[in-house]
Amino acid sequence: MKIQPNDTPLLEWAGDCLAIGLFEDAVDLTGELATLNERLAGILKELIAEEEFTAKAYNTIFTRVGVGNPIRKVILVGLGKPEALKLETLRRAAAAVARVAKKQKSKSLAFSFPLWNNDPAATAQAIAEGTQLALYQDTRFKSEPEDKGPQIETVDLLGFSGQEAAITRANQIVSGVILARQLVAAPANEVTPITLAETAQAIATDHGLNIEILEREDCEKLGMGAFLGVAQASDLPPKFIHLTYKPEGTPKRKLAIIGKGLTFDSGGLNIKGAGSGIETMKIDMGGAAATLGAAKAIAQLKPDVEVHFISAATENMISGHAMHPGDILKASNGKTIEVNNTDAEGRLTLADALVYADKLGVDAIVDLATLTGACVIALGDDIAGLYTPDDAVASQLEQAAETAGEKMWRMPMEEKYFEGLKSGIADMKNTGPRPGGSITAALFLKQFVKNTPWAHLDIAGPVWADKENGYNSPGATGYGVRSLVNWVLGE
Ligand code: BES
Numbered sequence: 001m002k003i004q005p006n007d008t009p010l011l012e013w014a015g016d017c018l019a020i021g022l023f024e025d026a027v028d029l030t031g032e033l034a035t036l037n038e039r040l041a042g043i044l045k046e047l048i049a050e051e052e053f054t055a056k057a058y059n060t061i062f063t064r065v066g067v068g069n070p071i072r073k074v075i076l077v078g079l080g081k082p083e084a085l086k087l088e089t090l091r092r093a094a095a096a097v098a099r100v101a102k103k104q105k106s107k108s109l110a111f112s113f114p115l116w117n118n119d120p121a122a123t124a125q126a127i128a129e130g131t132q133l134a135l136y137q138d139t140r141f142k143s144e145p146e147d148k149g150p151q152i153e154t155v156d157l158l159g160f161s162g163q164e165a166a167i168t169r170a171n172q173i174v175s176g177v178i179l180a181r182q183l184v185a186a187p188a189n190e191v192t193p194i195t196l197a198e199t200a201q202a203i204a205t206d207h208g209l210n211i212e213i214l215e216r217e218d219c220e221k222l223g224m225g226a227f228l229g230v231a232q233a234s235d236l237p238p239k240f241i242h243l244t245y246k247p248e249g250t251p252k253r254k255l256a257i258i259g260k261g262l263t264f265d266s267g268g269l270n271i272k273g274a275g276s277g278i279e280t281m282k283i284d285m286g287g288a289a290a291t292l293g294a295a296k297a298i299a300q301l302k303p304d305v306e307v308h309f310i311s312a313a314t315e316n317m318i319s320g321h322a323m324h325p326g327d328i329l330k331a332s333n334g335k336t337i338e339v340n341n342t343d344a345e346g347r348l349t350l351a352d353a354l355v356y357a358d359k360l361g362v363d364a365i366v367d368l369a370t371l372t373g374a375c376v377i378a379l380g381d382d383i384a385g386l387y388t389p390d391d392a393v394a395s396q397l398e399q400a401a402e403t404a405g406e407k408m409w410r411m412p413m414e415e416k417y418f419e420g421l422k423s424g425i426a427d428m429k430n431t432g433p434r435p436g437g438s439i440t441a442a443l444f445l446k447q448f449v450k451n452t453p454w455a456h457l458d459i460a461g462p463v464w465a466d467k468e469n470g471y472n473s474p475g476a477t478g479y480g481v482r483s484l485v486n487w488v489l490g491e
Pocket residue numbers: 265267277284341343344345346370371372373374376431432437460461
């Protein structure tokens with residue numbers, strides 16, 4: 001699919017589907033749209049009246065226009081109230097249009113959309129993102145494609161001449177989101193610590209990033225007892241992945257992104273029981289997927305920022321060498337942890353990854369993790385929890401997420417709740433009481449960061465969509481990649 005600017009006037013464009021974005025106050029059609037309506041023998045006004053179309057955001061209606069017209073179909077999509085227009089509105093409206101156009105077997109599609117904030121670059125980028133994210137289909141595990149219909153081949157952005165760079169940027173970001181979706185969607189017999197490391201290696205090779213993969217012995221030398229404790233029951237070797245993007249000149253900032261990389265979480269000896277969703281636990285590397293997706297995008301975008309991409313990848317399994325509930329592990333900062341629940345494994349792997357990142361001398365660290373069911377209970381499926389003692393990093397991330405259209409909500413780091421992690425025998429336990437379970441998880445992580453501003457994103461909810469939602473189809477969402485990219489770019 002090729003997305004391109006095209007300055008053909010609306011009234012002269014020829015192709016399968018012309019999509020027009022309409023505000024709630026403009027359904028009476030004026031100017032060019034009135035002319036188009038006349039040319040189409042009043043069909044647009046008739047359609048609007050018949051369907052009682054009020055241009056509420058993302059509502060779409062469409063019609064076949066008479067034979068002999070240069071266009072085959074017109075799609076009208078609502079954009080809501082003009083004063084409420086956000087980039088995300090355009091992204092989702094583009095997704096709604098793309099889905100209709102695909103279903104209508106269009107090969108060519110044109111968008112006639114208004115500008116957001118007088119910013120043609122941001123607008124073109126959002127339309128290009130929404131279109132591609134909505135149309136992406138994962139057919140890797142089907143022996144035959146179910147969708148044999150025609151694919152959309154060209155997408156013209158009418159009135160966006162000169163915005164090639166914005167479209168390229170969208171393509172680069174989307175390539176990272178799709179990588180993250182593919183990594184999360186692939187089952188645990190496909191995405192293992194080994195293949196995750198290979199994926200990181202491939203990004204490094206393709207885009208000229210530095211890569212270091214620490215093997216079990218390297219991690220032992222660094223004293224990563226918390227990570228290795230989780231890894232010890234698996235038949236697969238753990239891989240500590242460290243990818244680095246360095247800009248050509250002196251970096252403006254240095255950042256680290258860490259992703260929880262549990263390629264499968266059985267729970268360990270505190271095994272996940274019936275109804276626990278154990279069969280979905282391939283998604284437990286969603287943080288690592290977002291990290292590698294961001295790496296792929298950033299390697300192409302080439303900002304003036306040094307970025308470290310880190311994941312302590314392993315499985316949480318059961319076997320004769322599994323951690324016993326009650327075992328005491330020592331992390332690489334010397335702190336001891338009583339593992340009162342082997343299913344709270346993500347924080348153990350992150351502990352050593354945070355200690356490692358804290359020593360890199362970066363300006364800030366963000367970790368992403370499918371860490372707790374408690375966060376999903378608190379914020380639902382669409383919203384990530386943001387936990388940080390640092391107001392500056394919090395507002396950078398909130399801004400980045402707003403621009404990306406990814407939802408996150410700041411949660412309290414209530415220090416008093418650390419009491420729930422007090423251990424009689426070690427420095428701390430890994431699991432607190434059920435109430436406030438996502439907060440104690442964040443407070444646990446905080447013990448492993450000493451020198452660097454840090455934020456934690458619990459993405460257990462938004463990593464996966466059960467239903468179609470905007471440009472997300474049911475399945476892996478690639479959540480986090482776009483916010484991370486904006487954060488690194490400072491947007
Ligand atoms: N990977 C899970 C969290 C999770 C739950 C992710 C649902 C996605 C969807 C994590 O390792 C886990 O098992 N957390 C436990 C922690 C508990 C033992 C303190 C949980 O949330 O129940």
